Structures are given as C-alpha cells and as structure tokens.
Amino acid sequence: MPLVSNAKNLWRKSIHLHDPFNNHNMGQDVAARHTDPVTLVIIGCGQRGKKYAAYALDEPTKCKVVAIAEPRPKTRKSFADAHHVDQTLVFNTWQDLHQASADTIKTVGKRLADAVIIAVQDHMHLEVALAFAEQGYHILCEKPMSTNLDDCLKMEAAVKKAGIIFGMGHVLRYSPYSKALTEVVRSGTLGQLINVVHIEPVGYYHFAHSYVRGNWAREEESCFSLMTKSCHDIDILCHWLSPGTPTRVSSFGSLQHFRKISKPPAAGSATRCFDCAHEKECPYSARKIYLDPVSQGNTHWPASTIVDGVPDIENITSALKHGPYGRCVYECDNDVCDNQVVNLEFSNGATATFTMIAHTSLICERQTRLHFSHGEIVGDMNTFTVTNFRTGQTKKHVPKNEGGGHGGGDTGLIRTFVEAVRTGRQSVLGTDVSQVLKSHLTVFAAESSRREGKVVDCFEFEKEARKKVII
Incomplete structure (x- = not known):
C-alpha cells in the first residue's frame, strides 16, 4: 500500500x-x-x-x-x-x-x-x-x-x-418499473391516489444471511431492520403520495422465528450447520445457502460476500466452519424484527400500509397495490396492471428490465447520480437531502411507535428530534 x-x-x-x-x-x-x-x-x-x-x-x-x-x-x-x-x-x-x-x-x-x-x-x-x-x-x-x-x-x-449534489441509495425510485409506474401515478388519469398496500418479501434465506448471521443482525451493531432493509420502501411510498407528507404512523412487529425457542429438537445442541444432524432438513442450512450453489458454479451473492477473494469451495467451506455464516440460525445473537407492519396517514388524507416479512420464497420482489378514485394499479416489480374505472379498460405494462440489482434500480440510480453531477443539477435525482431525511424520519417514527405502543405524530416527532440535535 x-x-x-x-x-x-x-x-x-x-x-x-x-x-x-x-x-x-x-x-x-x-x-x-x-x-x-x-x-x-x-x-x-x-x-x-x-x-x-x-x-x-x-x-x-x-x-x-x-x-x-x-x-x-x-x-x-x-x-x-x-x-x-x-x-x-x-x-x-x-x-x-x-x-x-x-x-x-x-x-x-x-x-x-x-x-x-x-x-x-x-x-x-x-x-x-x-x-x-x-x-x-x-x-x-x-x-x-x-x-x-x-x-x-x-x-x-x-x-x-x-x-x-447528494444522492441516496433509495434504488427503488430509479428502476424502469418504478419510473413507469410513477409516471402513471403522476399523470392523474386514475384520479386521486387514496391508498397504497405495499409488501416486501425479504426472502427466507436472504433474511438468514443478512439479518440473522450477517452484518445487520444486531441493532446495537447496525440498526433496526425496518431501517436497514426497508427505508427505501417507506421512501417510495412517500414519493408516490407526495406532495402529501406523513402525518401519523403506527407500527407492530417482533422477532418471531429466528430464536433458540424455535430450534428443531432434532438439531440438538449443535451450534453450527456442519455439526448438525438436522442440517439436511433445515431450509436455513449454511451448506444449502452457500456451499451447494458454489459447487454448482454459482459464485455470486450471497456466497461472494462471506469471503475475501474467490468464493470457491475451499474458501466457502473454511468460512462456514470457522466464521459467522456457518452458525445455526437458532443459536445466533440476532435481535432485529423478522416481521413488521407500518400504517401511515398522509397530510392529503391518503393512507398506506407496509409489511416487511422474512419468511417468503420471493427475494425482495415487492408486491404493491395502489388504489385511486378512478382506478387501480397492481404490480410485482416486474410488471404492473392498470385498470381505469372510467373506461373499463385494463392494460398490462412490462417495463424493460435493464439488468442489475433491484430490477435495474442500481443502474438507474448511479446513471442518474452521474448525470446530476455532470450537469450540476440536484433536480435530476428527483429528490434532495431534506426529502431523503423526511422519509428516514418516518422510519424512525414507525420504530418509535412499535417500541412504545402508540400512534406517533410525525410533525411533533420531527420537531422534537431537531430540538435535541446541536449542529
């Protein structure tokens, strides 16, 4: 060096x-x-x-x-x-x-x-x-x-x-799918947006990788899972419902499954997958999640993230025998929620509900319903269907996926950021640091609601937060 x-x-x-x-x-x-x-x-x-x-x-x-x-x-x-x-x-x-x-x-x-x-x-x-x-x-x-x-x-x-110029990794905004859907929302052809139902299926082995064994497993060392996993979901809800802003929020959630009490009896006292008699039957087996894919030639995520260098069989095996990713998911020290719901009210009277759930076969392929005064949109991050109540017509939209993560959102974000820097225009990104902060504040308010068991006033929450910080 x-x-x-x-x-x-x-x-x-x-x-x-x-x-x-x-x-x-x-x-x-x-x-x-x-x-x-x-x-x-x-x-x-x-x-x-x-x-x-x-x-x-x-x-x-x-x-x-x-x-x-x-x-x-x-x-x-x-x-x-x-x-x-x-x-x-x-x-x-x-x-x-x-x-x-x-x-x-x-x-x-x-x-x-x-x-x-x-x-x-x-x-x-x-x-x-x-x-x-x-x-x-x-x-x-x-x-x-x-x-x-x-x-x-x-x-x-x-x-x-x-x-x-400031960009935030809220990649959901920048995928071809989200941009096409947002265009319909903004067009006004379906009337007033009244309600959104949005679900993030994290994925059973994705959650085990990142939020049980991985870097985001403990709030003390990272943050609560609604923030680390789903802050860009709350952000895109705020984006779709703007210029309305969140006024009240409530939330419920907990760590339900990835606890010692849920450990299968057949696993006995084993603390690592390589030593477990139940491993072959366990969906969260580290061998299944990391080693088996690599042995079949798949060296991409998540195996690529657990070693420094080439994720080959030798390196992955060593990592699973000695590192955190080979631990039994029921014997880890994780403490973040594996399920959470958020209820939002906006200043224009609209409402939204969001669910983050770990135990799904889909991996981060959000499912969304948007309900308007004169129509609805139903989407799954790949395609969305628009129904216009005025005309009685239903049309399926299949935006081109450019490849890359998050349905092309990763590429869309960096392309947009580079253009914003090239032109010197923050507006190219469609948001700014204060709007980014606003959606983060909503996530913090939701977690406050979950912990304290009460509905949180978003305006008062921000007011109190700003009073406490010396800048």
Missing part, C-alpha cells in the same frame, strides 16, 4: 485527467464544463460498491473510478485491477484516502475526483459523509443515511452547508 506522503507526485500526474471543476469555491454546486467522464471515488468495495461502480465499466465515457478505499486486501486488489486504478490512489482506509485528498487540495488546488460513493457499513456513513462533504465532493451514500436520527440530521446540515 502506498504511503500518503509518497503519493503527491502521482496525484499531480493523474489530477489533470479528472479536473472538471473550478475549485476556488469547492463547496458550490458547479456544473461540469467538459465532456470527460465524471470521476468517482469508491469508499467500500463490497457488494454495493461493486454494483454502483459497475456502471463505470459498462459506460466508460460517462464515469470513471479513479480512487478507492477498502480494508480487505483481495477485494481491494480485484476491484483496483478491474477499474485500472492507479496504485497511488488505492487505500486501505477511507481516512488515508481523505488525507490524500486534503494534501492534493492543498498542494495542487484540486480534488481527487468529482464525487464519492459511500458504501461502507451503515454506522460509518456519517463520518465519511461529513469528511468528504467538507472537501466539496458530491456524494452518493448507500442507504440508510445513518443508524441514528441525530446523525441523519447532521448529514442533512452538512450537505446543505457544502452545497453539493
């Missing part, structure tokens, strides 16, 4: 390749004045960082990855190799990258790139965002903004102060 102090000459050599802005006033939202690719820094080269950065490989004339920070050596090397990142701009930690940026701003008068993509663990989002916003970088932050409400408010303030 290069030492920060040894990289200055190569920063100078490389900086002329990606200098779209006049940095005399770095905090201002300045449109790019060139046709060169938008340059990106990737902080965190795991699954989400790779998803967003893939756009640079698919559309090299649109954007280019010029610097990265990633602590895992094999992941770091493969990412840097894939994007041909100069070794002087490959860092072990985001702090080293940030220092390199500070040095090049001081000595050369330029940032290392146009924008930063923040794809580190959720609890780190605020400190990374504050550091790079202060240096004037535009920011695309993976969801959620942060794991506590105070930090979300601080991020909003920092982004506003810096005057930068």
Whole structure:
C-alpha cells in the first residue's frame, strides 16, 4: 500500500485527467464544463460498491473510478485491477484516502475526483459523509443515511452547508418499473391516489444471511431492520403520495422465528450447520445457502460476500466452519424484527400500509397495490396492471428490465447520480437531502411507535428530534 506522503507526485500526474471543476469555491454546486467522464471515488468495495461502480465499466465515457478505499486486501486488489486504478490512489482506509485528498487540495488546488460513493457499513456513513462533504465532493451514500436520527440530521446540515449534489441509495425510485409506474401515478388519469398496500418479501434465506448471521443482525451493531432493509420502501411510498407528507404512523412487529425457542429438537445442541444432524432438513442450512450453489458454479451473492477473494469451495467451506455464516440460525445473537407492519396517514388524507416479512420464497420482489378514485394499479416489480374505472379498460405494462440489482434500480440510480453531477443539477435525482431525511424520519417514527405502543405524530416527532440535535 502506498504511503500518503509518497503519493503527491502521482496525484499531480493523474489530477489533470479528472479536473472538471473550478475549485476556488469547492463547496458550490458547479456544473461540469467538459465532456470527460465524471470521476468517482469508491469508499467500500463490497457488494454495493461493486454494483454502483459497475456502471463505470459498462459506460466508460460517462464515469470513471479513479480512487478507492477498502480494508480487505483481495477485494481491494480485484476491484483496483478491474477499474485500472492507479496504485497511488488505492487505500486501505477511507481516512488515508481523505488525507490524500486534503494534501492534493492543498498542494495542487484540486480534488481527487468529482464525487464519492459511500458504501461502507451503515454506522460509518456519517463520518465519511461529513469528511468528504467538507472537501466539496458530491456524494452518493448507500442507504440508510445513518443508524441514528441525530446523525441523519447532521448529514442533512452538512450537505446543505457544502452545497453539493447528494444522492441516496433509495434504488427503488430509479428502476424502469418504478419510473413507469410513477409516471402513471403522476399523470392523474386514475384520479386521486387514496391508498397504497405495499409488501416486501425479504426472502427466507436472504433474511438468514443478512439479518440473522450477517452484518445487520444486531441493532446495537447496525440498526433496526425496518431501517436497514426497508427505508427505501417507506421512501417510495412517500414519493408516490407526495406532495402529501406523513402525518401519523403506527407500527407492530417482533422477532418471531429466528430464536433458540424455535430450534428443531432434532438439531440438538449443535451450534453450527456442519455439526448438525438436522442440517439436511433445515431450509436455513449454511451448506444449502452457500456451499451447494458454489459447487454448482454459482459464485455470486450471497456466497461472494462471506469471503475475501474467490468464493470457491475451499474458501466457502473454511468460512462456514470457522466464521459467522456457518452458525445455526437458532443459536445466533440476532435481535432485529423478522416481521413488521407500518400504517401511515398522509397530510392529503391518503393512507398506506407496509409489511416487511422474512419468511417468503420471493427475494425482495415487492408486491404493491395502489388504489385511486378512478382506478387501480397492481404490480410485482416486474410488471404492473392498470385498470381505469372510467373506461373499463385494463392494460398490462412490462417495463424493460435493464439488468442489475433491484430490477435495474442500481443502474438507474448511479446513471442518474452521474448525470446530476455532470450537469450540476440536484433536480435530476428527483429528490434532495431534506426529502431523503423526511422519509428516514418516518422510519424512525414507525420504530418509535412499535417500541412504545402508540400512534406517533410525525410533525411533533420531527420537531422534537431537531430540538435535541446541536449542529
């Protein structure tokens, strides 16, 4: 790894390749004045960082990855190799990258790139965002903004102060499916939107991977599951029902199944799948979820996320024998909800209900019904059917799926963010940091309702939250 102090000459050599802005006033939202690719820094080269950065490989004339920070050596090397990142701009930690940026701003008068993509663990989002916003970088932050409400408010303030373009990983907004559906909602052809019923089927093994064995299993180390998994579902409900805003919310939910009390008797005292007599009959078997797919040539998610480097049989077997992903799901220390319902009332009188449920065969393929005064829409993230009560006609829409995660939403978001940076227009993203914060506030209010067993007034909730934070 290069030492920060040894990289200055190569920063100078490389900086002329990606200098779209006049940095005399770095905090201002300045449109790019060139046709060169938008340059990106990737902080965190795991699954989400790779998803967003893939756009640079698919559309090299649109954007280019010029610097990265990633602590895992094999992941770091493969990412840097894939994007041909100069070794002087490959860092072990985001702090080293940030220092390199500070040095090049001081000595050369330029940032290392146009924008930063923040794809580190959720609890780190605020400190990374504050550091790079202060240096004037535009920011695309993976969801959620942060794991506590105070930090979300601080991020909003920092982004506003810096005057930068800000994108949030609310990818549901940007898929071809959602954009086509939203177009029908906004057209007014079905009249007033009165009610939405929205379900997220997380998927039985997806939940076991991420929220029982994985990084989002414990609230103390991450956040509650409604935030880490479903904040973009609440966001798209707010998007569809705008300009109405949430006024009241109630919520119910708990951890029902992934507990020791639910452990099959045949599993006995086994704490790891490789030692369990019941493993072959268990749907949550680590062997079934990770090892069997790899043995059949499927080295993608989720197996690719549990090792540093190539997810081959040897590496996966070792990870399952010794690491967290080989544990019995009934013997883990997880504590986040595996089912939750949210009821919302909006300022325009509309209502919405949202359900997050772990125990499904579908993996994140949301199911939605939108009820209007003169029609309805029924969709499943792949197709949606519009019924117009006035004409009696029903039409099925099949938006083109561009590939990539979330029905093309991952690609849609990064494409839109890059265009917003290129043009210097926040409006290209269709939202801003305050609207992003508003939907996060709604999620926090829902969790407050679940914990306290009461209906929460969203306006009062925000008022009290802002009073407590010193910015």
